[in-house]
Amino acid sequence: MPTLVGEGVPRLTGWGEVVSCFSRAVNARHSQGLLVSFVEETRAMTYLSVCLPALFQKPRHGLVPGNQVRFDGHRVIMEDFVVDFLGRPTWQGKITLGDVKGFCASRVTLLKESLLLKGRDGGFLGLLRGGQPNNPFMARAMDLLRGDRSAASRSVRLNALSSLVGLGPGSTPSGDDFVAGVLLGEEALRLLPSTEAKAVADNLEPMIPWSEEKEDLWIAVNRTTDAGKTLLWQALHGQFPNFLIETIRCVSAAKGKQEIAEAVDSAVACGATSGTDALTGFVFCMETRI
Amino acid sequence: MKKILVRKNAYYDSVFLMLATKVLKQRPGIREAVVAMGTEVNLALLKEIGLLSGEAESAMPNDLIIAMEAETGDAAEEGCRTAEEILKKKSHGGGEGEYRPVSLEGALSICPEANLVVISVPGLYAAREARKALNRGLHVMIFSDHVPVEEEVELKEMALQRGLLMMGPDCGTAILNGKPLCFANVVRRGPIGLVAASGSGLQEVCCCIDRMGGGISQAIGTGGRDLQDLRVGGRMTLMGIEALKQDPATRVIVVLSKPPAEEVAAAVLSKLKETGKPCVAHFLGRKPSGDLGSIWFSGNMEEAAATAVALSKGEQYQRKRSSLLEAEMEKAADHEVKHMTPEQRYVRGIFSGGTLATEAMALFEEEGFGILSNVRKEPGRVLQSPHRSEGHAIVDMGDDVFTLGRPHPMIDSSLREERIAVEAADPETALVLLDVVLGYGAHEDPCGALAESLSRAKAQVAGRGGYLSVIASITGTEKDFQNKAEQKKKLEAAGCLVMPSNHQASLLAVHVMRRLGSRAHSGLSR
Numbered sequence: 001m002p003t004l005v006g007e008g009v010p011r012l013t014g015w016g017e018v019v020s021c022f023s024r025a026v027n028a029r030h031s032q033g034l035l036v037s038f039v040e041e042t043r044a045m046t047y048l049s050v051c052l053p054a055l056f057q058k059p060r061h062g063l064v065p066g067n068q069v070r071f072d073g074h075r076v077i078m079e080d081f082v083v084d085f086l087g088r089p090t091w092q093g094k095i096t097l098g099d100v101k102g103f104c105a106s107r108v109t110l111l112k113e114s115l116l117l118k119g120r121d122g123g124f125l126g127l128l129r130g131g132q133p134n135n136p137f138m139a140r141a142m143d144l145l146r147g148d149r150s151a152a153s154r155s156v157r158l159n160a161l162s163s164l165v166g167l168g169p170g171s172t173p174s175g176d177d178f179v180a181g182v183l184l185g186e187e188a189l190r191l192l193p194s195t196e197a198k199a200v201a202d203n204l205e206p207m208i209p210w211s212e213e214k215e216d217l218w219i220a221v222n223r224t225t226d227a228g229k230t231l232l233w234q235a236l237h238g239q240f241p242n243f244l245i246e247t248i249r250c251v252s253a254a255k256g257k258q259e260i261a262e263a264v265d266s267a268v269a270c271g272a273t274s275g276t277d278a279l280t281g282f283v284f285c286m287e288t289r290i
Numbered sequence: 291m292k293k294i295l296v297r298k299n300a301y302y303d304s305v306f307l308m309l310a311t312k313v314l315k316q317r318p319g320i321r322e323a324v325v326a327m328g329t330e331v332n333l334a335l336l337k338e339i340g341l342l343s344g345e346a347e348s349a350m351p352n353d354l355i356i357a358m359e360a361e362t363g364d365a366a367e368e369g370c371r372t373a374e375e376i377l378k379k380k381s382h383g384g385g386e387g388e389y390r391p392v393s394l395e396g397a398l399s400i401c402p403e404a405n406l407v408v409i410s411v412p413g414l415y416a417a418r419e420a421r422k423a424l425n426r427g428l429h430v431m432i433f434s435d436h437v438p439v440e441e442e443v444e445l446k447e448m449a450l451q452r453g454l455l456m457m458g459p460d461c462g463t464a465i466l467n468g469k470p471l472c473f474a475n476v477v478r479r480g481p482i483g484l485v486a487a488s489g490s491g492l493q494e495v496c497c498c499i500d501r502m503g504g505g506i507s508q509a510i511g512t513g514g515r516d517l518q519d520l521r522v523g524g525r526m527t528l529m530g531i532e533a534l535k536q537d538p539a540t541r542v543i544v545v546l547s548k549p550p551a552e553e554v555a556a557a558v559l560s561k562l563k564e565t566g567k568p569c570v571a572h573f574l575g576r577k578p579s580g581d582l583g584s585i586w587f588s589g590n591m592e593e594a595a596a597t598a599v600a601l602s603k604g605e606q607y608q609r610k611r612s613s614l615l616e617a618e619m620e621k622a623a624d625h626e627v628k629h630m631t632p633e634q635r636y637v638r639g640i641f642s643g644g645t646l647a648t649e650a651m652a653l654f655e656e657e658g659f660g661i662l663s664n665v666r667k668e669p670g671r672v673l674q675s676p677h678r679s680e681g682h683a684i685v686d687m688g689d690d691v692f693t694l695g696r697p698h699p700m701i702d703s704s705l706r707e708e709r710i711a712v713e714a715a716d717p718e719t720a721l722v723l724l725d726v727v728l729g730y731g732a733h734e735d736p737c738g739a740l741a742e743s744l745s746r747a748k749a750q751v752a753g754r755g756g757y758l759s760v761i762a763s764i765t766g767t768e769k770d771f772q773n774k775a776e777q778k779k780k781l782e783a784a785g786c787l788v789m790p791s792n793h794q795a796s797l798l799a800v801h802v803m804r805r806l807g808s809r810a811h812s813g814l815s816r
Contacts, residue, residue, distance in 0.1 A: 020301035027301065041393065053393070065301070117691075122308055136324070140335050166329030166351065169311065170304035173329055223330045225351045226301075250414070262414040262436050269412065272304035 004042050004051040005085045007092050008234070009076070012036065016069040018078065019226070026055065027227075028069040028078065035230040036071070038083075043246065047093035047239035048230060050076070052083065093239035095248065100188040102252035107260070108286045111251050114264040115279050123174035123273030124280050137168040141175065162216040165232065166224035174277045176228035179217070180235040180244075181281020187238055188248065188286070243270045244278055293358045293366040294346045295373055296328070300354035310356070310376050317372055319365025320358055328353040394422050406455075408471060410434055416459060417441040424448045424456065431511070432458030433472055435690075439521055442513070446525040455533075456526060461511040462489030465496065473700060475729035476769035480505015481602045483540035485530035487512045487547040490643025490688075490727060491574065491591055494765045494792055495546055498595030501767070501790065504602055507540040508533070517550035517558065524554040528561050535565040542601045543569045544594055548648060549576050559585060568601040570594050574645060575652040591649060592791040615794075622787060623801035626721070629757035634720035635806050637661075637799055638713040639684030640706050642699035643765065643792075646725040647686040650796040654682065657800045664689055679713060682803075684723070700732045707743040714747030714758060720806055721759040722747070723799045725792055726781070728766025728774060737764070737777040741784035748785050759802055760786040763795035 016030040026038045037049040040056040055061050063079060070077040074085045112128060119125040126138040127145065144163045161179055168174030214236065221232045234240065243266070250263035267275040302310075307325050314323035324341060326332045328349030336342040341357035349355055356373045360366035398404060407423040409416050413436025420430045424445065432445075437459035449456035457464055463486075464471040468479055475493055477500040486492035489511060496506055510530040517524045527545065534540045543565060545558060550573055562569040562585050569585045572594040586607070588594035593607075600607035637654070641647035644665065651661045664676035665686045673683060676691050687699045687706055699706050706724075713719045722744075726736050733739060744760055751758035762781055766774040778788045789795035 019299070020303070022303055053395075122311075136335060136339055137326075137332075140331075163331065165331070166327075167331040167335070169324075169326050170307055171302055171327060172304060173327060173332065175331070223351065225327045225329060228329075228351075258436065259414070262412055265436075266412040266414055272308035274304060 001054070002050045002052045002083060002085060002088050004045055004091050005088045006045060006047045006049045007090045008047040008239070009036055009050055009071075010074050010085050012071040013073055014071055016071055018063050018065055018067040018069060020065060021061075021063055024056065026061065026063055026078075029226055030069075030071060033222075033226055033229055034233060035226050036069075036076075042091075043243055045091050045093070045242040046230075047091070047234045047237070049091075050083065050085075051091075055081070091242070093234060093242070093245070095184070095187055095191065095238075095240065095245055097191045099245060099249045100191055100252050102254075103188060103192060103286070107251055107254070108283060110254075110257050110260045111264065111279070112283045112287065114257075114261040115268075115276065115283060118261065118264050119268050119276040119280070120273045123168060123170065123277040124178045125273070125276050127178070128280055128283060137174060141167060141178070159216060162220040165217070165220035166228060168277075170272055170274065171225060172227040172231055172271070172274055173224060174273055176224055176231055177271075177274045177277035178281035178284070180231050180240065181278035181283075182285040183232075183235040183238075183281075184240050184244060184248065184278070185282045185285025187240075188282075241270075241278075243267055243275065244282075247275075247279065248282070291360045291363050291366040292341060292343065293360065293370050294341065294343060295356040295370060296346050296349050297354040297356075297377060298350075299352050300327075300377075301352070302354065307354075310373070313376060314356070314358060314369055314373060317365070317369050319361040320369050321361060322357075322359040323369070324355070324357045326355055326357075327351060328355050394419060394426075398426075405429060406431065406466070406471075408433060409458075410472075413437045413459070417445060420445050420456065421448065424452060424454055427452065427454070429455040430457065431455075431461055431464055431471055432513070433460075433462060434458070435460035439515060439519055442515060443521055443525075446516075446522065450525060450529060455510065455529070457511045458513040460515070461513045463492045463509065464511040465506055465509040467508070470730050473727070473729060473731040474509070475500070475765070475767050476771075477767055478505035479507065481507055481539065481541035482544060482598045483507045483534035483537060483542070484509045484544045484546065485512060485527050485534065486510070486545070487514050487517045487527065487550075488574070488645040490725070490765065491546050491645030491649075493727060493729060494591045494643070494646060494649075495544060495572075495595050495598075497765050497767055498592050498791055499599055502596060502599045504595070504599035507537060510534075514548065517547040517554050520551045520553060524550070524558055527554075527558055531558070531561045531565060535567065541567060542598050543567050544598045545569065545571050546574075546591070546594065547572075548574045548645065570597045570601065574648050590653070590793040591645075592793040619798050619801045622798060623805055626757070626759040626787070626802045627805045630720055630759070630806070631717070631754070631756040633717045634751075634756050636679070636716075636718050637682045637684075637721045637723060637803050638679050638716075638719050639723040639799075640709050640713065641684065641686050641723075641725050642688050642703075642706065643725050643727055644686045644688055646727075646763075646765070646792045647684050649792055650723060650799070651684050653793070653796045653800060654684070654803075657804070659800070659803060664691065679716070679719075685709070700727045700736075703733055703736055703739040707740065710740070710743045710747050711750075714750045717754065717756070719751075719758065721761065721799055721802055723795065724760065724762040724786075725795075726762060726764045726766075726777065728764060728770040728772040728777060730771075732772070734772060735777075735780075736772065737780040741780045741786075744781070744784040744786060760784075761789065761795050761799050761802070762786050763789050763792045765792065 014031050016028045019029045020027045024040045027035045038052045042051050076083045144160050164175035221229045247263045247267040254260045311325040329351045358369045406429040408431045409419045410433040413434045416434040416437050423430050446456045462473045477496045512526040516526050534543045572588045586597050597607040654661045662673045662683045664673050748758045781788050
């Protein structure tokens with residue numbers, strides 16, 4: 001039985017297919033093109049995940065890519081497995097004011113320092129370093145974002161970010177992780193109380209306006225991989241992976257540099273560069289706005 | 291020559307895709323390799339850089355594209371074969387078929403008889419996992435660092451109450467009942483039991499004991515703070531000594547640590563006395579202060595090993611330097627300085643083991659050389675930047691500043707290789723002093739990896755009309771999978787002098803530097 005159910009999963013109905021089986025996750029593609037993940041640990045939770053440790057215990061589940069999956073609201077059927085969600089605790093994937101209330105410019109600086117030290121190269125970390133040789137994706141991202149920080153026009157800024165969707169290495173392209181990080185930053189700023197930081201932020205136009213202009217990003221999500229689409233679809237709804245929320249919560253509440261470094265350490269361990277790229281996007285956004 | 295492969299609807303994880311890129315880029319003759327998903331923007335970029343054609347142009351976002359540019363047609367074909375092999379291996383379940391538990395509960399479900407847990411997770415989570423293990427009655431070894439000292443104290447108290455070992459945090463080496471844990475070497479079993487607050491130090495002493503014909507009963511790591519921090523108060527060292535006292539297979543006890551807090555040292559010595567067994571104590575950087583009944587103090591790690599081996603055979607260790615060795619060192623040192631330029635005057639230590647670096651520094655200081663380092667705390671002895679040597683310098687490249695987000699230099703020598711090049715480019719560098727650590731967990735061919743950089747460095751200095759002296763020691767045994775003898779040959783082929791221990795390598799380096807003493811005088815202070 002699941003120990004935690006992402007709130008988005010019981011809203012899905014129809015058919016899907018197992019597309020990948022890893023040691024800690026089984027991913028099923030719903031007919032809408034969104035990936036639903038069955039994961040072993042709560043840390044890997046998203047709005048579209050189900051934490052199902054029993055699936056990963058011996059004997060092995062036996063699921064293989066190509067297996068059909070039936071999404072039936074509060075029940076999912078995969079081969080011999082019937083997973084019932086009724087009465088199970090649910091997980092929203094939203095951040096709250098409590099998660100971000102400690103954020104200020106100095107914490108963003110410490111977060112950036114730690115990220116530069118500990119982040120994994122290969123994705124978009126170079127955006128904070130000012131470049132990275134032999135990474136054509138990074139060079140393209142830099143070109144696209146050049147001038148973004150100072151661009152007066154909302155549409156110019158939004159367009160630059162939309163252009164990053166689908167760009168970069170990885171099954172979730174680095175650009176998608178980066179944009180999800182930017183969206184997390186925007187959400188954090190939206191929630192911040194009336195502090196100095198908030199006051200500053202209030203006087204700035206948000207990087208991604210909460211208006212019809214966000215349509216550009218909604219359209220862009222259809223140009224990326226299923227994994228990227230799923231991440232961005234959730235982020236556009238204000239829902240983020242648990243590991244990112246945990247990291248932001250730790251940084252916000254950290255008593256010192258060390259705790260921030262440890263939170264970053266933990267986040268960059270997610271995926272190849274996914275954790276690094278998402279935090280890069282978050283720092284990029286916060287630095288620009290705070 | 292370009293080659294492009296497309297895999298339709300490929301759901302690989304990002305870590306795999308990144309590794310595939312790395313493997314392909316390392317293939318001989320491959321100029322560029324890109325492994326990416328066929329999203330619109332990726333396709334546009336690949337087209338712009340000339341790495342897109344044919345079928346790949348119509349790829350969809352969930353299609354995997356592997357694009358390569360090779361120097362020759364053969365290299366391209368070989369690259370394609372490599373890519374196909376990687377993908378085939380993955381689709382046949384390479385690395386994923388076997389159940390790899392990611393939680394303590396999962397691990398115990400497949401190995402319920404386990405009685406020890408090694409914890410290597412980010413420091414933030416390590417204590418939580420350790421508590422779970424201790425509550426289940428399991429011994430614990432925490433490899434992770436960055437665990438707050440308050441949590442270390444709490445965990446060690448918990449362990450003591452339950453009669454369990456709590457090795458660490460930051461404990462990298464142990465050998466329990468002949469089973470090596472984390473970084474450890476294959477050594478002979480025997481009557482010498484060790485408790486150490488130092489990973490590379492424990493490895494060095496175990497390997498010296500093995501070389502001298504002795505054997506190990508148990509090697510218990512405690513984590514670096516156990517003896518140095520009063521709050522921890524040597525809790526695990528004292529427990530380890532008690533365990534060795536009770537262990538009938540242990541006839542001699544060795545305790546090894548960086549300088550401990552005075553009160554803690556007193557408690558440790560008192561506990562050693564209580565055991566009634568012959569004991570050897572080595573506190574790095576502290577000179578032997580005369581033996582104390584059944585406790586022998588040693589001046590370096592090799593001497594600690596020699597003393598323990600002698601005691602295990604019922605003999606007494608004679609604390610004397612071999613005159614033959616001294617004469618050989620003098621001769622070698624004369625040879626090393628013969629072709630150096632007048633500018634060459636500084637020693638540059640590039641270490642992977644913290645304790646090995648500390649031992650080398652202590653010897654140089656004892657001989658009157660002022661050493662700057664990234665791991666020293668005394669005013670005037672700290673390198674302004676760990677990334678740039680000045681004067682006589684010894685750098686511990688296993689320090690956090692070099693390892694955050696990167697593998698430890700015992701696993702990946704690339705940072706040390708870069709540093710060797712940097713030191714060689716400095717016309718004032720006379721001598722490079724190195725350690726190499728073999729064994730489980732370490733690089734599969736560390737000397738092979740370093741030898742190429744050392745040869746290049748020597749050639750660079752020779753090109754300026756000078757001579758770069760390189761002195762090294764190898765912590766390991768012939769039984770380690772890397773094979774010490776084979777590793778030694780590789781360093782020697784690169785022109786390095788390889789000594790049997792870290793102490794002897796440092797001593798030879800001191801001999802060489804003494805000959806350059808007058809040149810280096812200005813480097814002694816800052």
